[in-house]
Amino acid sequence: MNYVEVGQNVLLKTYAQIPICFDRGEGCYLYDVDNNKYLDLVGGIAVNALGYKNEKLINKATQVLNEGIFHVSNLYYNKYTVEAAALLTKVSQCERVFFANSGAEANEGALKLARKYGSKKGKSKILSFEHSFHGRTYGAVTLTGQEKYHKGFYPMVPDIAYAKYNDIDSVKAVVDDTFAAIFVEPIQGEGGIIPVKPEFLQFLRELCDAKDMLLIYDCVQCGIGRSGKMFAWQNYNVKPDIMTLAKALGGGIPLSALCAYSKAANVFEPGDHASTFGGNPISCALSTVVINELQNGLLEHVQEVGLYFADSLKKLAKKYNQICSNVRGMGLMLGLEVKVAPKLIIEKLREKGILACSAGYDVVRFVPPLIITNAEVDIVISALDEILSSL
Numbered sequence: 001m002n003y004v005e006v007g008q009n010v011l012l013k014t015y016a017q018i019p020i021c022f023d024r025g026e027g028c029y030l031y032d033v034d035n036n037k038y039l040d041l042v043g044g045i046a047v048n049a050l051g052y053k054n055e056k057l058i059n060k061a062t063q064v065l066n067e068g069i070f071h072v073s074n075l076y077y078n079k080y081t082v083e084a085a086a087l088l089t090k091v092s093q094c095e096r097v098f099f100a101n102s103g104a105e106a107n108e109g110a111l112k113l114a115r116k117y118g119s120k121k122g123k124s125k126i127l128s129f130e131h132s133f134h135g136r137t138y139g140a141v142t143l144t145g146q147e148k149y150h151k152g153f154y155p156m157v158p159d160i161a162y163a164k165y166n167d168i169d170s171v172k173a174v175v176d177d178t179f180a181a182i183f184v185e186p187i188q189g190e191g192g193i194i195p196v197k198p199e200f201l202q203f204l205r206e207l208c209d210a211k212d213m214l215l216i217y218d219c220v221q222c223g224i225g226r227s228g229k230m231f232a233w234q235n236y237n238v239k240p241d242i243m244t245l246a247k248a249l250g251g252g253i254p255l256s257a258l259c260a261y262s263k264a265a266n267v268f269e270p271g272d273h274a275s276t277f278g279g280n281p282i283s284c285a286l287s288t289v290v291i292n293e294l295q296n297g298l299l300e301h302v303q304e305v306g307l308y309f310a311d312s313l314k315k316l317a318k319k320y321n322q323i324c325s326n327v328r329g330m331g332l333m334l335g336l337e338v339k340v341a342p343k344l345i346i347e348k349l350r351e352k353g354i355l356a357c358s359a360g361y362d363v364v365r366f367v368p369p370l371i372i373t374n375a376e377v378d379i380v381i382s383a384l385d386e387i388l389s390s391l
Contacts, residue, residue: 003033018350025052028369028376030355039379041356041368046189046221046333049248049290051369057251060289061282069281074274084284087291091230092243094259098268099279103220103246104135106256109273110183110242111139111157113260114214117267118180121212125179129165131191131360134183134218143183146191166197175207181214181242182207186232189221192360193328193335201238214241214264220256221333224248225294225370228303228331235330248370251286294370302370305377306331309366312381320388328363332370335363336384340391348387354380 003021011017020038022030028051030038043049050057064080072078085097100106111126118124126143128134134143141149142157150156161179164170165188175182182204188194208215217240222232224245229235231243241264246256254277260267310327313336317324326337338345342358349356359365366380 027051027053028372037353038350039354039376041354041366041372041380043367043369044252045247045357046226046367047247048252049225049370050251050293051371054251056289056293057286060285061253064282064285071277071280073276074279078279078281078284080281080285080288081279084279084287087288088257088259091291091295092259093239094243094261095265096260098258098260098273098275099284100256100258100275101254101277101280102135102256103218103244104137104140105275105278106220106244106246106258107134107140107143107183107218108137109258110216110244111143112273113242113258113264113267114181114183114216116272117214117264121180123178123180123213125159125161127171127175127179127182128160128162129184129188130162131165131188131194132162132183132185132218133188133190134185135220165191165194166200168200168203171204171207175211175213177211179211179213181216183216183218185218185222186236187222187227187329187333189333189365190359192337192363193333193365195232195328195330196236198236198238201233201236205238208241216240216242216244218244220244220246221367224290225299225302226331226333226367228299228306230291230294230299232330232333248290249287250283251290253280253283253286255280255283255287298370302331305372305374306334308374309372309377309380310334312377313366313384316381316384316388319385320391323388323391325362332366332368332372334366335359336366337363344391345384345387348390349380349383352383352387354383 004019021033023033024031030040088097128143128145130145132145134140139157142160145162163174186196217233219231241261243259249255313327328335342364345364346356357365
């Protein structure tokens with residue numbers, strides 16, 4: 001079967017897909033159906049934290065599958081979901097967890113929780129930020145502060161406003177006593193790998209406390225070890241009222257979480273929110289493997305390799321400053337800002353057997369499996385050196 005040709009004819013055209021079909025992976029490498037090998041710096045878009053063919057993930061999934069508990073619904077408890085929630089509350093310092101399947105679903109849940117919290121206080125508005133990204137479902141895409149994602153889908157969900165990211169005066173100009181919550185990414189991902197400024201995050205925390213609003217962190221991409229900490233906000237030590245997670249949480253199997261702190265922990269009541277597949281036993285079991293691996297030395301590895309990768313990119317940016325503007329991010333969530341179309345560099349990397357993707361309009365994004373080594377980073381830097389030199 002020509003998988004690419006068949007896929008082009010049977011799948012809805014919601015993606016501008018690259019004509020490659022993968023059928024296996026190992027470590028940080030993917031192999032297509034023609035046995036071509038690629039060093040993967042996309043990681044399923046920051047999902048495959050432990051890489052491909054990880055034995056601990058395979059063994060845990062096999063255990064659950066052999067027990068026959070593929071799904072039991074949330075009408076009952078199952079041990080794997082409870083174990084995952086208990087571990088997640090411990091490492092995140094939150095009080096309660098709601099499991100869903102995707103980052104967009106987690107953000108929809110957070111949006112509903114914020115609206116219910118505000119409903120008793122006459123507050124309904126939610127503040128988001130320009131260049132943010134929160135998902136493709138209706139509420140999540142409205143929260144997303146990028147016009148290109150809104151086109152063709154008006155009217156959007158009402159009472160959602162936008163301010164400039166990292167701009168305190170911009171927030172002050174928008175927020176009043178009718179706002180119930182502020183939605184913010186500690187590191188903007190799709191917007192261009194832009195970390196929040198410490199003073200800005202602290203301001204948001206103080207503003208939410210003063211105006212009785214919920215501070216919501218979207219850690220869908222920047223959580224689960226990606227920044228070098230378990231959750232990106234821990235680099236700033238400014239706690240949220242709600243945190244959303246997904247991507248790497250399930251080890252590659254769909255899983256997301258809404259983590260509720262203090263005043264947000266008991267807002268929902270039975271019937272307020274639900275998910276048929278949320279908290280699936282297999283994905284929850286895998287989440288405990290991912291979190292335990294991160295706590296077993298992988299976070300330190302991310303910090304070390306991330307620093308090496310960032311420093312190497314900065315040297316390239318300095319060497320080719322007519323093409324490169326900046327290096328942004330932290331841990332293994334990095335972006336190389338360029339003055340040419342990112343697609344041009346990404347295509348040339350792919351020709352050399354390296355997968356990367358873009359972020360924003362001018363950033364080549366690197367979100368590899370967290371197990372990537374310095375030697376593999378050197379392969380990437382060498383390829384980039386050749387590409388930038390040719391440009």
